[in-house]
Amino acid sequence: xxxxxxxxxxxxxxxxxxxESKVKVLKVIEFLAKAEGSSLNAYVVMRKGEVITRxxxxxxxxxxxxxxVASGG
Amino acid sequence: xxxxxxxxxxxxxxxxxxxxxxxxxxxxEFIEEKVRRSIKRYGLIxxxxxxxxxxxxxxxxxxxxxxxxxxSKEIHFKPYVLHIDLGIGKYSAISRKIVEKVVxxxxxxxxxxxxxxxxxxxxxxxxxxSGRPSCSVCxxxxxxxxxxxxxxxxxxAIATGHNLDDIMTFILKEFLQQNLVGIAKLxxxxxxxxxxxxxxIRPLYEVFERETLIYILINKVEFVKEECPEARSNTLNNVxxxxxxxxxxxxxxxxxxxxRSFIRNIDKYPKLHERIFMxxxxxxLISSGIKCSYCRLTExxxxxxxxxxxxxxxxxxLEKRGLL
Numbered sequence: 001x002x003x004x005x006x007x008x009x010x011x012x013x014x015x016x017x018x019x020e021s022k023v024k025v026l027k028v029i030e031f032l033a034k035a036e037g038s039s040l041n042a043y044v045v046m047r048k049g050e051v052i053t054r055x056x057x058x059x060x061x062x063x064x065x066x067x068x069v070a071s072g073g
Numbered sequence: 074x075x076x077x078x079x080x081x082x083x084x085x086x087x088x089x090x091x092x093x094x095x096x097x098x099x100x101x102e103f104i105e106e107k108v109r110r111s112i113k114r115y116g117l118i119x120x121x122x123x124x125x126x127x128x129x130x131x132x133x134x135x136x137x138x139x140x141x142x143x144x145s146k147e148i149h150f151k152p153y154v155l156h157i158d159l160g161i162g163k164y165s166a167i168s169r170k171i172v173e174k175v176v177x178x179x180x181x182x183x184x185x186x187x188x189x190x191x192x193x194x195x196x197x198x199x200x201x202x203s204g205r206p207s208c209s210v211c212x213x214x215x216x217x218x219x220x221x222x223x224x225x226x227x228x229x230a231i232a233t234g235h236n237l238d239d240i241m242t243f244i245l246k247e248f249l250q251q252n253l254v255g256i257a258k259l260x261x262x263x264x265x266x267x268x269x270x271x272x273x274i275r276p277l278y279e280v281f282e283r284e285t286l287i288y289i290l291i292n293k294v295e296f297v298k299e300e301c302p303e304a305r306s307n308t309l310n311n312v313x314x315x316x317x318x319x320x321x322x323x324x325x326x327x328x329x330x331x332x333r334s335f336i337r338n339i340d341k342y343p344k345l346h347e348r349i350f351m352x353x354x355x356x357x358l359i360s361s362g363i364k365c366s367y368c369r370l371t372e373x374x375x376x377x378x379x380x381x382x383x384x385x386x387x388x389x390x391l392e393k394r395g396l397l
Contacts, residue, residue: 009298039318044086044286051085051290053094055075067290069283070238070314 133234160195356380
């Protein structure tokens with residue numbers, strides 16, 4: 001069971017393994033923030049073209065786009 | 074599913090410092106109201122004024138363009154859009170295309186200044202020829218062109234998309250380097266100096282970087298998602314900004330309270346007018362020495378200073394567009 005994460009702007013794709021059939025967005029962001037030494041505020045998540053909150057739930061097989069807020073322009 | 078604290082519809086984000094969830098409609102209104110209040114609070118735009126919007130195509134400048142094009146109908150000012158094609162390969166081509174598309178949608182006059190058209194080369198080549206880092210060359214060129222276009226156009230101010238996180242990063246960076254005069258420049262508005270430097274305004278002064286991103290995502294406005302290939306990671310700016318994000322997460326509201334206290338205390342920093350301003354002996358625009366940094370840069374890359382030539386090029390470009 002996994003969720004596909006596309007990180008923007010670098011278009012890197014990673015898989016987040018689920019322990020249960022669903023997970024809160026917060027958990028996924030915490031995972032990314034810990035890996036990148038960043039803050040939870042540094043990410044915005046979109047699912048099917050809609051921005052979702054940290055309280056929303058993600059399910060097995062879903063795909064999300066995670067935008068890094070601070071990107072070099 | 075989190076619901077909007079105002080209408081109960083599906084929320085797109087929680088504004089931690091305001092302790093409320095907002096749906097896309099109320100989020101949009103919240104951000105636009107923040108900008109409207111900043112314009113009023115800091116006296117940024119007057120009725121009937123001519124404002125040059127500097128738009129690179131990134132999320133902040135596209136948010137600035139979208140919001141100010143709406144507010145221009147309310148405040149009754151005249152926005153003009155400036156895009157500088159920096160000649161950074163595919164990145165610049167994508168940026169220009171997106172800006173042209175978004176500007177067409179909001180129906181504003183667009184001025185595109187293309188470096189290769191009058192300098193014969195883009196930022197990477199200029200950096201190589203001058204032996205300076207790309208970001209430094211890019212900064213010198215962008216500041217010069219923005220200022221020159223605003224002066225020739227007789228614009229009342231240049232509006233940039235700097236957000237609260239950018240400003241706080243610059244303030245902390247200048248503080249770490251003890252450049253107090255540099256800090257004094259980081260205000261929402263700087264005035265025109267003797268027609269050598271155009272006034273500058275920062276309408277997104279109190280808007281978080283996260284908020285500009287969410288604003289354009291929920292309003293489905295196109296923007297440049299790619300990072301500039303010339304940009305370096307792990308710079309002092311990036312490290313400071315990362316810490317600012319962590320601070321806000323632990324202490325919601327600290328950024329807003331910092332920026333408002335900063336404005337209250339601005340008189341404690343050495344003021345701009347206390348510095349001695351000079352006009353470049355070549356082009357007549359603002360300079361910290363006998364020659365401005367743009368004239369010095371082009372002297373290195375082209376064998377002669379090109380400030381006057383660039384101003385003339387811009388004047389002709391504006392005339393051709395019927396904007397003078």
